[in-house]
Amino acid sequence: xxxxxxxxxxxxxxPFVPLVPGKVSIYCCGVTVYDLCHLGHARxxxxxxxxxxxxxxxxxxxxxxxxxxxxxxxxxxxxxEEGSSMEAVSERNIADYFTDMDALNILRxxxxxxxxxxxxxxxxxxxxxxxxxxxxxxxGDVYFAVMAKADYGKLSGRDLDQQQEGASGRLADEEExxxxxxxxxxxxxxxxxxxxxFPSPWGPGRPGWHIECSAMVRQELGxxxxxxxxxxxxxxxxxxxxxxxxxxxxxxxxxxxxxxxxMVNVGGEKMSKSLGNFTTIRALLDSGVSPMTLRxxxxxxxxxxxxxxxxxxxxxxxxxxxxxxxALDLVARAVDPAASTASASAEVEGALDGFRERFGAALDxxxxxxxxxxxxxxxxxxxxxxxxxxxxxxxxxxxxAREPELLARGALLQELxxxxxxxxxxxxxxxxxxxxxxxxxxxxxxxxxRRQAKAERDFATADRIREDLRARGIExxxxxxxxxxxxxx
RNA sequence: GGCGGCAUGGCCAAGUGGUAAGGCAGAGGAUUGCAAAUCCUUUACCCCCAGUUCGAAUCUGGGUGCCGCCUCCA
Numbered sequence: 201x202x203x204x205x206x207x208x209x210x211x212x213x214x215p216f217v218p219l220v221p222g223k224v225s226i227y228c229c230g231v232t233v234y235d236l237c238h239l240g241h242a243r244x245x246x247x248x249x250x251x252x253x254x255x256x257x258x259x260x261x262x263x264x265x266x267x268x269x270x271x272x273x274x275x276x277x278x279x280x281e282e283g284s285s286m287e288a289v290s291e292r293n294i295a296d297y298f299t300d301m302d303a304l305n306i307l308r309x310x311x312x313x314x315x316x317x318x319x320x321x322x323x324x325x326x327x328x329x330x331x332x333x334x335x336x337x338x339x340g341d342v343y344f345a346v347m348a349k350a351d352y353g354k355l356s357g358r359d360l361d362q363q364q365e366g367a368s369g370r371l372a373d374e375e376e377x378x379x380x381x382x383x384x385x386x387x388x389x390x391x392x393x394x395x396x397x398f399p400s401p402w403g404p405g406r407p408g409w410h411i412e413c414s415a416m417v418r419q420e421l422g423x424x425x426x427x428x429x430x431x432x433x434x435x436x437x438x439x440x441x442x443x444x445x446x447x448x449x450x451x452x453x454x455x456x457x458x459x460x461x462x463m464v465n466v467g468g469e470k471m472s473k474s475l476g477n478f479t480t481i482r483a484l485l486d487s488g489v490s491p492m493t494l495r496x497x498x499x500x501x502x503x504x505x506x507x508x509x510x511x512x513x514x515x516x517x518x519x520x521x522x523x524x525x526x527a528l529d530l531v532a533r534a535v536d537p538a539a540s541t542a543s544a545s546a547e548v549e550g551a552l553d554g555f556r557e558r559f560g561a562a563l564d565x566x567x568x569x570x571x572x573x574x575x576x577x578x579x580x581x582x583x584x585x586x587x588x589x590x591x592x593x594x595x596x597x598x599x600x601a602r603e604p605e606l607l608a609r610g611a612l613l614q615e616l617x618x619x620x621x622x623x624x625x626x627x628x629x630x631x632x633x634x635x636x637x638x639x640x641x642x643x644x645x646x647x648x649x650r651r652q653a654k655a656e657r658d659f660a661t662a663d664r665i666r667e668d669l670r671a672r673g674i675e676x677x678x679x680x681x682x683x684x685x686x687x688x689x
Numbered sequence: 690g691g692c693g694g695c696a697u698g699g700c701c702a703a704g705u706g707g708u709a710a711g712g713c714a715g716a717g718g719a720u721u722g723c724a725a726a727u728c729c730u731u732u733a734c735c736c737c738c739a740g741u742u743c744g745a746a747u748c749u750g751g752g753u754g755c756c757g758c759c760u761c762c763a
Contacts (some may be wrong), residue, residue: 209692228763229763231763237763238763239692240762240763241763242762242763245763247763253750272761273761274761338756353692356692356758357692358758358759359692359694362690362759363691363759375760382760383759383760385760386760394748409761410760431762431763432693432694432757432758433757433761433763434762434763435693435758436758436759436760437759437760437761438762440758460763461763462695462757463763465756465757468755468756469756470756470757471763472762473761473762474761474762480730482693484744496712500701500711500712501701501702502702502703504694505694505695505702505731505758506694506756508701510701511714512699512700512701512714513700513701515713515714516700516701516712516713516714517701517712517713518713519712519713519714520711520712520713526711526727545722562703568704570702570703570704570710570712571703571704571710571711573702573703574702574703574710574711574712575710575713576711577710577711578710578711584727584728585727585728643737654722657722657724659722662722662723662725664723666723667726670724675724675725676724676725677724677725677726678721678723678724678725678726679726
């Protein structure tokens with residue numbers, strides 16, 4: 201079975217066939233860098249990261265391009281608010297983007313163009329559209345004429361005549377007056393006094409939002425690409441307009457596949473800046489949510505469906521990840537990948553191939569990460585069990601007999617988990633985290649006192665010490681052999 | 690008004706014609722001085738109505754409810 205993907209353009213799930221055998225070109229709409237990324241961004245980039253990893257796993261050579269929009273009204277507003285510059289705001293947020301996405305183990309794109317560095321291509325494209333009669337200028341602005349594209353609306357399934365103009369309540373009157381058609385959109389915006397601007401044949405100004413993607417796709421990947429990615433909220437108008445611009449200019453289809461991820465909801469409503477119901481990735485990570493928990497949370501749902509963000513769901517993901525991580529951690533520490541594959545029996549290999557098959561088939565089926573995760577959990581269960589028994593030091597002869605199977609199973613789990621970008625995280629240990637030497641010494645003394653009390657069967661004292669430490673945020677864990685570990689809860 | 694999507698156990702969520710994956714939580718058991726951790730077992734006729742079919746959560750029609758987009762948006 202081969203990869204099938206749901207194409208927004210056709211509204212169907214269709215077999216994926218690349219333009220060039222063995223190679224896949226992908227463009228993913230990136231962020232406007234005026235603020236930290238929130239969970240909605242995390243979902244989008246985690247999901248597309250899995251698409252990319254899966255294609256790589258299947259042996260494709262993938263070229264993945266993602267942009268940064270570093271020219272935008274909101275960036276300018278932010279710069280004005282904080283008394284800095286557009287460049288300063290952009291640079292800071294790009295750095296933060298990498299910090300957050302790296303933490304989530306999202307592979308960096310092969311190339312990440314920025315609007316400010318693609319102005320030549322943007323101006324050239326606008327010039328071409330003007331020459332073809334698909335663009336017109338008005339008071340220093342340049343607009344794309346949607347009537348120039350006969351099939352305008354094909355991606356979002358819209359009939360312009362039946363749209364309710366201004367239904368979103370966000371149209372500016374002055375701008376509307378300059379347009380020939382209500383759905384015409386800006387390719388170039390004249391700079392207002394005092395605003396940063398770039399020179400152009402139409403006067404100083406800056407590019408419209410949609411044109412940068414068209415220019416970047418062409419510059420980095422050519423006229424037609426395999427897959428174009430983005431959030432479902434970009435279908436209209438952003439992607440519709442990209443198609444209009446690019447296809448009028450080149451006469452070729454812009455992308456064969458258009459994939460869109462569903463929104464993250466909070467209380468049944470879309471997470472967004474305007475509603476003020478967003479949670480930044482940074483805030484989640486700072487609050488102690490592990491990056492892998494976030495990945496698991498996102499991947500447990502199908503990418504096209506809405507995903508409700510609740511504290512309960514996040515806790516469930518954290519618990520789930522803990523179990524998976526226990527198995528992965530065991531593998532990372534105990535399995536030597538080089539030695540693990542040779543010894544398993546043919547029967548075991550056959551069984552494991554079954555898991556591999558199911559996992560691959562799940563992802564091939566329009567990225568069914570939920571089903572793929574189920575395979576991971578099934579693979580992990582006996583490994584968790586072994587990890588626990590080894591930890592207690594009561595591994596049995598039967599375990600040893602099964603060792604080749606478990607080693608092979610562990611190696612497979614590691615391989616498949618990596619396709620979902622899930623990698624072992626260090627488990628909490630008794631190692632001192634924050635806190636000075638004196639604190640640790642005092643803690644050790646308390647633990648020693650408790651050990652003494654336990655030896656004398658004075659459990660009241662032992663429990664009081666446990667409670668005292670718990671009140672200070674220290675959790676004691678008794679291990680076999682009289683050893684007591686502690687963690688900061 | 691137009692376009693699109695969703696409705697599966699306490700929660701999250703797969704499954705799109707042959708008698709309901711997985712995760713979380715809960716319950717029972719094992720282990721444990723206590724606690725934590727761990728292991729085992731266990732919990733569903735799939736929003737409503739009608740229809741097609743030998744057979745439907747899965748197809749068709751009609752309802753009901755919720756959500757997204759209609760020039761900020763991942």
